[in-house]
Amino acid sequence: MSHAWGYGTQDGPETWAESFPVANGPRQSPIDIVPTQAQHDPSLKHLKLKYDPATAKGILNNGHSFQVDFTDDDNSSTLAGGPVTGIYRLRQFHFHWGSSDDKGSEHTVAGTKFPCELHLVHWNTKYPNFGEAASKPDGLAVVGVFLKGRQTTFSNFDPKTLLPAALDFWTYEGSLTTPPLLESVTWIVLKDQVSVSPAQMAKFRSLLFTSEGEAPSCMVDNFRPPQPLKGRKVRASFK
Ligand SMILES: Cc1ccc(O)c(S)c1
Ligand SMILES: [Zn+2]
DSSP states (O other): OOOOOOSSTTTSTTTHHHHOGGGGSTTOSOOEEOGGGSEEOTTOOOEEEEOOGGGEEEEEEOSSSEEEEEOOSSTTSEEEETTOOSOEEEEEEEEEEOSSTTOOOSSEETTBOOSEEEEEEEEETTSSSHHHHTTSTTSEEEEEEEEEESOOOOOSSOGGGGSOSOOOEEEEEEOOSSTTOOSOEEEEEESSOEEEOHHHHHHHHHSBSSOTTSOOOBOOOOOOOOOOOTTOOOEESOO
């Protein structure tokens, strides 16, 4: 059974259930976040993010997005607090974006789409490694950040430079948004957006899905549409 998947008409999100039946599971991501239906949970702790730029290992185009990988053999770059228990280590960050600024994010907010969404992927250190954690219901925590159009600069690969000043968030139990769509993610979607410049969006859209020697296909619209909530509650860390 081919596990080749993509975002085209022949291999896109509507076909993923053929190879990955969990695509129709009870805790799939992304979702449409409806702020008026998200309940403030005062028991949610502040998000504690500690990132050491020295753990940035490299950047690669993986054929579905581009991602920056981090060394994760110690607790130099971690997430704690918020909705999670224990310490989660930063593994990688990547983005999902559209072919134009009217779409691109995976999560939406009361139907509003953003041009781009950053995912900072962390794994639970109660498990020995990322691969083990990715198959456990509390194995991963992904911080989602919406990017909106405006002039800005990226400094070095310190992920904190990609975050908004306020870390107010919505949280819910979900999944990877790409195959294998594992239902192992505690989602932490920040309410405030960060800016991205048109030049940066153009750079994203100049990346290719295809390898050298293949007919070039621009890497755009690499987002999965919102999935059914199926009774899940979305909690807010703010009033
Ligand atoms: C681990 C992982 C890989 C790809 C993704 O889009 C997400 S959201 C998480
Ligand atoms: Zn993602």
